[in-house]
Amino acid sequence: MARLPILAGNWKMNCDHLEANYLVTSLGAALGDMNYDTAKAEAVVIPPFTDIRTVQTVIDADNLPIAYGAQDVSTQDNGAYTGDISTSMLTKLGCTYVVVGHSERREYHGESNELVGAKAKKILDAGMIPIMCCGEALEVRKEGTHVEFVLGQIDAMLAGLSAEEVAKSVIAYEPIWAIGTGETATAEDAQEVCGAIRARVGELFDAATAEAVRIQYGGSVKSSNVKEIMAQPDVDGALVGGASLKADEFAKIVTFYK
Numbered sequence: 624m625a626r627l628p629i630l631a632g633n634w635k636m637n638c639d640h641l642e643a644n645y646l647v648t649s650l651g652a653a654l655g656d657m658n659y660d661t662a663k664a665e666a667v668v669i670p671p672f673t674d675i676r677t678v679q680t681v682i683d684a685d686n687l688p689i690a691y692g693a694q695d696v697s698t699q700d701n702g703a704y705t706g707d708i709s710t711s712m713l714t715k716l717g718c719t720y721v722v723v724g725h726s727e728r729r730e731y732h733g734e735s736n737e738l739v740g741a742k743a744k745k746i747l748d749a750g751m752i753p754i755m756c757c758g759e760a761l762e763v764r765k766e767g768t769h770v771e772f773v774l775g776q777i778d779a780m781l782a783g784l785s786a787e788e789v790a791k792s793v794i795a796y797e798p799i800w801a802i803g804t805g806e807t808a809t810a811e812d813a814q815e816v817c818g819a820i821r822a823r824v825g826e827l828f829d830a831a832t833a834e835a836v837r838i839q840y841g842g843s844v845k846s847s848n849v850k851e852i853m854a855q856p857d858v859d860g861a862l863v864g865g866a867s868l869k870a871d872e873f874a875k876i877v878t879f880y881k
Contacts, residue, residue, distance in 0.1 A: 626837050628853060629793060629860035630877045631667035631754065632867025633694065633722060633841075634674070643674035644681055646870060651687035653874035657881070661688045665860075666877045667720055668867070669694055669754075672708055675716045683717075692720030692751070695728060698741050710749035721746045722862075724756040724780065726799045736779030743780065747788045754793040754839070754862065755780050757820075761800035769798070770819045777823050786828040790835035794820055795862040801842030803864055810848075813840040814855035821857050846875035853879050 638646060647668060654666060667690045670678050678691050697707035713721060723746070724739030743753035757776040759769040773796065781789055796816050798808050808816075817838045825833035840852055841862030852858055867873045 626835070626859045627662075628664045628880075629667060629837055629839060630664055630863065630873075630879070631669055631692075631720065631722075631793075631795075631839070631860065632863045632873050633669045633725070634671060634868060635694070635727070635864060636671060637868055638670060638674055640674050640677040643670050643677045646868065647678050647681045647687070647689065648685070649870035650873060651681070651685055651689065653870045654688065654877060657874055657878045659688060659874070659878055660880075663880045664877055665690060667691065669720065669722055675713075675718065679717050690719045692718045692722065692754075694722050694725070696721050696723065696742055696746060698738070698745050710745055710751065714749050714751065718751055720752050720754055720793070722754045722756065722795075726756060726758055726797060726802060736776050737782075740780040740783050743792065744783055744788070747784070747791065752791060752793060754795050756795045756797055756841070756862070758797040758799050758802075758842075764798065764800060770816060773816055774819060774823050777820055778827070781824070781827060786832040789824060789828055790832045793837045793839060793860070794824075795839040795841050796820060797841035797862060803843070805843055807843040807848055808840070810851045810855050810858075813852055813858055817855065817857040844876065846872055846879075849876045849879045 669692050693713050723742040728734045743755050746753040757773050759772045763769050763772045801808050821833050837859040839860040839862045840858050844861040844863045845866045
């Protein structure tokens with residue numbers, strides 16, 4: 624089975640709606656200039672909640688070949704949950720993807736693997752695709768227990784999902800020590816963990832599910848290193864942070880296959 628590479632730009636808490644308008648318009652133009660081929664890679668932007676409607680309007684109006692989604696979601700459908708966003712709010716905005724369990728959500732909001740799994744289930748039930756994040760801190764990497772640690776996250780996150788649901792999902796491996804630091808795991812480091820994740824999915828479910836699930840690497844990905852990372856057999860894309868805020872740079876990352 625050929626897995627379509629997915630290059631997703633996580634804008635984090637950057638860009639107001641005016642800046643979002645300019646950024647997604649510029650990205651569309653840059654992808655056009657580079658003759659971006661949607662059959663070779665999938666371009667995705669993950670803006671803040673306040674920008675999603677603007678991004679939707681620009682993409683729809685200009686028929687841009689870009690998917691989009693949200694940075695988080697609630698496990699609740701509606702009600703007295705001040706500040707939360709429901710899956711139905713996101714589906715009405717045309718979102719395809721939702722990132723869950725990013726290391727910053729885990730660190731600053733205390734999100735557990737079990738909560739990430741519950742959110743992923745909610746996203747799938749709503750007809751969207753979760754991008755489930757996992758990854759180790761520097762101390763875990765130094766101890767040499769990073770593979771075991773990440774597989775523990777995978778076990779807990781996927782416990783409530785079916786094989787069919789996992790096959791539709793995206794898993795993003797992001798070593799925390801490489802996010803926004805300029806430090807990047809080597810291509811071999813990325814392959815070691817992404818390969819272990821795919822093997823574990825095969826153990827938990829079956830070979831077909833392991834073959835179908837897309838696994839991203841994230842952590843200081845840029846146009847200068849994306850080709851080497853994407854050449855690894857078990858890396859099916861990248862979750863890109865800072866570099867996705869620059870239209871030309873992100874367009875180069877999306878068109879890594881050239």
